[in-house]
Structures are given as C-alpha cells and as structure tokens.
Amino acid sequence: MFDIRKDFNCCKTVSCKNFGVENSEDYVYQSKRLGYLSIECKACGSNPPWINNQLIENILKEKLDFHFARKITHCRHCYSHFFFNEKNRSQLHGFTVAGTQRLKCKNCQHVYSETKHKNVEAITQVLQTIIDKLDINSAIRKTGLSARLYYFYLEKLSLLLTNFSRLKEQEEINRDSLSLQTEGKVVHLNHKRGFYTLLTAEADSGYILLQTTNLTKVELLEQDIYNSTENTVIKDAFANNIESEIKNHYQQTLHRKHFEKLLIGELKAINHCNLIYPNKLVYVHFSLLRGFIKKAQHYSHYIELESSIRAAALMSAHPEIKAGKADIFYYLPFLNNQEIIKNRKVGWWSDRWHSFDKGAYSLLTDNKQNQYPFKMTDTEQLNRYYDYLDTHLNKSLNSFNTITNLSEIHRVLFNFCYAQDDKSTAMQFGVANHIYDEMSLLSEAMTYKEYTGE
Ligand SMILES: [Zn+2]
Ligand SMILES: [Zn+2]
Structure with missing residues (x-):
C-alpha cells in the first residue's frame, strides 16, 4: 500500500x-x-x-498515524491515511437513531456514519486559550474543564484542523509539477527543554505541508535516545561573499565526526516521550513527503545545505531521480547578494553552485535535460513559520501530546489565519479565498465535507 x-x-x-x-x-x-x-x-x-531501518520504520508508523490518519471521515477499512490510499466511494445508507447520516463503502460494504462534533463550546474554549497563548495550567483553569477533558478537547481540535487541512490539500496537490522546500530547526522551551523540527512547505506559496518533530513515544534502545550536549548545527558565517559563505558551511560539515552527525546541543527530556537524533527523523520526514509527490509528473525539492537532509532527500526520491522526474537542490540564502557565480565547484563534494538574487543554489541530482530549473523566489518562508511557532507555542509545554497537537494546530492556523502582504499561505496555495479568523476556521472545519458519492 x-x-x-x-x-x-x-x-x-x-x-x-x-x-x-x-x-x-x-x-x-x-x-x-x-x-x-x-x-x-x-x-x-x-x-x-x-541506519537502523527498523527504528525508522517504527517512528514512521507513529508519525504517519498522527499526521495523515483519516479519523473523521471516510471508510477506515479502505482509506486509513490521507494521500497514501485511494479514496473510497460510498453511498448514502439511511440515518442512525440519533439522526446522523450513514454511508456504505462501495469497496468493502462497511457501513459508517458521519462524525458529529459534540461539545462545540468546549472545543471553542480550548482554541481561545491557544489564541491567548496561555500556559496549560492557566488554560485549564480558564476553560473550567478538568485537565483530562482539556487534553481530550485539545486532541479533538488538532484532529479537526488536521482533517480539514488535509482534505483541502488533497484537492490541490494533484499537480503535474510540485515544488517543495525543507529546513530543520530547533525549538527551545523553558528549562532547557526543546525539540528538533523539520518543516516542509510547498515552495511557491509557503504553505506548510508537514511539520514533524523528533519527539517519540516509540520504545527506544538507550543508544537511539538523543542525549548529546554537542551542537553541530551549521551556522551562518556572515562572510563577505557568497562563495566564502558556501565554503564555510561545507567546512563546518567536515568538522563533524561524520558528515551527517547533526547534533542540536543539550536538550532536557520532555515528559512521557524521548527525543530521537535529528539525522534519524529526516528519513521519517522525507518518507512521509512521498504522500504529496506521488501523483506529480515532476517535482523539485529545495533543501537547506545540510548533509543529513541531503541523504534522506536523495533516498526518499530515489525512484523519481532515476526516472528523471525529480530534481533536488541545495540552497543557501545570502542577504544582498552582489556577486554572480556560475557553475562554480565548491567544497569537498565539488557541488556546482550558481548564484541568484537571494543567495546561491546547487543541483544535487544529475538531470541533463533539466526542464525545471531552480525557481525559488522566497527563501524566508520557513523562517517566517518558525518565528510564528516560536512566538505562539507556549514555552512551558512539557508533554508529547501537547507539543505535537499544538504544533499541528499552529501549522493550520498559520496557513489559514496568518497574513503576509494581505494574503495567507493557504490563499497563495489555492486552498482558501480569504484570510480566516481562528473561530470561523474552526466552524468551517467542523462542517467541511468532501463529496464522496457518485
Ligand atoms: Zn471500505
Ligand atoms: Zn557508491
């Protein structure tokens, strides 16, 4: 499947x-x-x-179920995950005693009913505490819910918004050619806690398609639990020209024990979960991205200059690279770039670099008749979301469920409610025609349906 x-x-x-x-x-x-x-x-x-393949597979399963599971609509037998399964057809099949529409799956004959959302009031209250950026304890107090119920409705909210956004994305993603953009970031929380997150946007619009974190509940061997104090994140050198800047980035990579040894400094444990090493998460993240690219005739992927991301991007897209259907580019933003470099070999790998007005790029794949040249107009899109997340995510968070649910909720709120030059990324991407306020987004998410019958 x-x-x-x-x-x-x-x-x-x-x-x-x-x-x-x-x-x-x-x-x-x-x-x-x-x-x-x-x-x-x-x-x-x-x-x-x-690479411990089994570890990747276990984490992948956990992340797939969180980011893509179909828990609200459709036949779950035939269509368990967005993007990864074909949509099932269904027909109307009467009503339940409570008056809810029932549907029958044409594929497996399974009868299921449309989800009715109860306690809208509680879900709305939880959303309001997120808008107000309250810490969890104040949020629980403000809503008057018990802690258990607060977490319950937080998860419901996350599920609703994810479901809504995936339905919308699904309508839009069937493009002949698709461009993606990926970077990794460290999010710091109070008391030296924090996590590593990989962000992928549709490159033309900046719409955030996937945000995974290195938090996991999967049982891990001691050696697989992140516990380093070392920091090998490649830092900007602020060199006076673009070529020196690229060289410096490669040099920092060469100083690592091995090129893909991406370490993110000391991070204290978060309750009820472990952190995995960032260079393992990248394989999970890029495997999940296959859901989006599956139907594209061609896709371009722009990635930050980071060896571990390069390895995972190349592996995930291997069949498409072989077929000449995928191009992977490194890019390096460089403010006020004045210099022009063309096909310049830089670094230990002799990658060939070209400048553009916002920095430089290098094609990592070997596509001779490249009909889809590097075309990136905005290198700051992922930074914008990262800054948003950094200011909106409450710093006192300390559990797997709250961090993962809130990250997902913020991904959707950012896409649909946050405006840059009078437009949201959802509008740029083509899945919305106006900027939503958070409450109207929620009410649309609760009633939004796709056409499933004939
Ligand atoms: Zn079915
Ligand atoms: Zn070889």
Missing part, C-alpha cells in the same frame, strides 16, 4: 552506479573503517553512516 523505501543502507552518491541500489556486491556492511558504523561502497569509496 505504501510506496515507501524500507532499506536505507546503500550508496548515496548520485553519480555512483550503486546509488540507491540495495544489496550490492560492492558493499561492506557495518564497516568501522572510518571510526563510526557505516556502509562502505567500494565502487565510489563513500561511507554513509549505518
């Missing part, structure tokens, strides 16, 4: 004959030649770090 890669231990050098190939004779599995566990490709001499 899910067209998602399972084995990430293979060569990741695009120009190598083993690129993306599973079980090549040229591989040395679990090699320690360079002092860390890796898979060695003898054909190109590369040693990408060893």
Whole structure:
C-alpha cells in the first residue's frame, strides 16, 4: 500500500552506479573503517553512516498515524491515511437513531456514519486559550474543564484542523509539477527543554505541508535516545561573499565526526516521550513527503545545505531521480547578494553552485535535460513559520501530546489565519479565498465535507 523505501543502507552518491541500489556486491556492511558504523561502497569509496531501518520504520508508523490518519471521515477499512490510499466511494445508507447520516463503502460494504462534533463550546474554549497563548495550567483553569477533558478537547481540535487541512490539500496537490522546500530547526522551551523540527512547505506559496518533530513515544534502545550536549548545527558565517559563505558551511560539515552527525546541543527530556537524533527523523520526514509527490509528473525539492537532509532527500526520491522526474537542490540564502557565480565547484563534494538574487543554489541530482530549473523566489518562508511557532507555542509545554497537537494546530492556523502582504499561505496555495479568523476556521472545519458519492 505504501510506496515507501524500507532499506536505507546503500550508496548515496548520485553519480555512483550503486546509488540507491540495495544489496550490492560492492558493499561492506557495518564497516568501522572510518571510526563510526557505516556502509562502505567500494565502487565510489563513500561511507554513509549505518541506519537502523527498523527504528525508522517504527517512528514512521507513529508519525504517519498522527499526521495523515483519516479519523473523521471516510471508510477506515479502505482509506486509513490521507494521500497514501485511494479514496473510497460510498453511498448514502439511511440515518442512525440519533439522526446522523450513514454511508456504505462501495469497496468493502462497511457501513459508517458521519462524525458529529459534540461539545462545540468546549472545543471553542480550548482554541481561545491557544489564541491567548496561555500556559496549560492557566488554560485549564480558564476553560473550567478538568485537565483530562482539556487534553481530550485539545486532541479533538488538532484532529479537526488536521482533517480539514488535509482534505483541502488533497484537492490541490494533484499537480503535474510540485515544488517543495525543507529546513530543520530547533525549538527551545523553558528549562532547557526543546525539540528538533523539520518543516516542509510547498515552495511557491509557503504553505506548510508537514511539520514533524523528533519527539517519540516509540520504545527506544538507550543508544537511539538523543542525549548529546554537542551542537553541530551549521551556522551562518556572515562572510563577505557568497562563495566564502558556501565554503564555510561545507567546512563546518567536515568538522563533524561524520558528515551527517547533526547534533542540536543539550536538550532536557520532555515528559512521557524521548527525543530521537535529528539525522534519524529526516528519513521519517522525507518518507512521509512521498504522500504529496506521488501523483506529480515532476517535482523539485529545495533543501537547506545540510548533509543529513541531503541523504534522506536523495533516498526518499530515489525512484523519481532515476526516472528523471525529480530534481533536488541545495540552497543557501545570502542577504544582498552582489556577486554572480556560475557553475562554480565548491567544497569537498565539488557541488556546482550558481548564484541568484537571494543567495546561491546547487543541483544535487544529475538531470541533463533539466526542464525545471531552480525557481525559488522566497527563501524566508520557513523562517517566517518558525518565528510564528516560536512566538505562539507556549514555552512551558512539557508533554508529547501537547507539543505535537499544538504544533499541528499552529501549522493550520498559520496557513489559514496568518497574513503576509494581505494574503495567507493557504490563499497563495489555492486552498482558501480569504484570510480566516481562528473561530470561523474552526466552524468551517467542523462542517467541511468532501463529496464522496457518485
Ligand atoms: Zn557508491
Ligand atoms: Zn471500505
């Protein structure tokens, strides 16, 4: 059902004959030649770090169920996840005793009823506490709900908004060509808590399609739990020209124990969950993005200059890259770029860089007849959402459920309610024709239906 890669231990050098190939004779599995566990490709001499495939699969399942599960509408037997399953057809099938519309799935004959949302008042109150940026304790007090009920309605709210946004996105995503943009960020909370988050937007509009975090409830081995105090996040060097800036970024990568060793400094544990290493989350995140690109004839992916993101982006899009249907670009924003560089080899990997007015980019895939050149007009879109999240997410949060639900709620609120130059990203993306206020978004989300019959 899910067209998602399972084995990430293979060569990741695009120009190598083993690129993306599973079980090549040229591989040395679990090699320690360079002092860390890796898979060695003898054909190109590369040693990408060893990936625990089972770990990725377990986390993927958890994130898939949270970000894409169909919990409100449709036949759950045939259509468990947005984007990853074909939509089921249904026919009207009378009413329940309570007067709710029943539907019968044409595929499996399963009868189900439309969800009726009860206690609208409570859900509305919870939303108001989020708009007011209250900390959880004050929020619970303000609503007069018990803690248990507050969390219950918070989850309902998150589910409702996610469902609404996924329905809308689904209508819009069937494009022939699609451009995505991805960056990773660290979100800091009080008491040295925090998490790593990967953000992906549709690149033309800045509409945030997916925001995953490295928080997990999946049981982990000690070695897989993030516990580093080291910080290897690539920092801007503020060099005087774009080429030095690119070089500096590569140099910082070379100082790592291995290129994909992305560490995010000391982060204290959050209740009821663990943090995984960012370079594991990237494989999960990019696997989930396959849901969006599945139907595109061509897609471009713009990613930040970060080796671990590069590896995951290349692996996830491997079939499309091979078929010449996907182009992956690095980009590096550079304020007031004055210089022009063209096809300049920079860094240990000899990536070829080109300048544009907002920085520079490099095509990582090897597409000779590239009909879809680099076309990025706004490099600040993900920063804008990150800044929004940083100011709207209450810093005293300390549990898996609140952080993940609130992150998802904010993704939707940002897309539909937040205006930049009189337009929301949802309007730019084509899923809204006006800027919503939060309450009208909620009431539309509660009643929004897609046409499911014939
Ligand atoms: Zn190779
Ligand atoms: Zn069904």
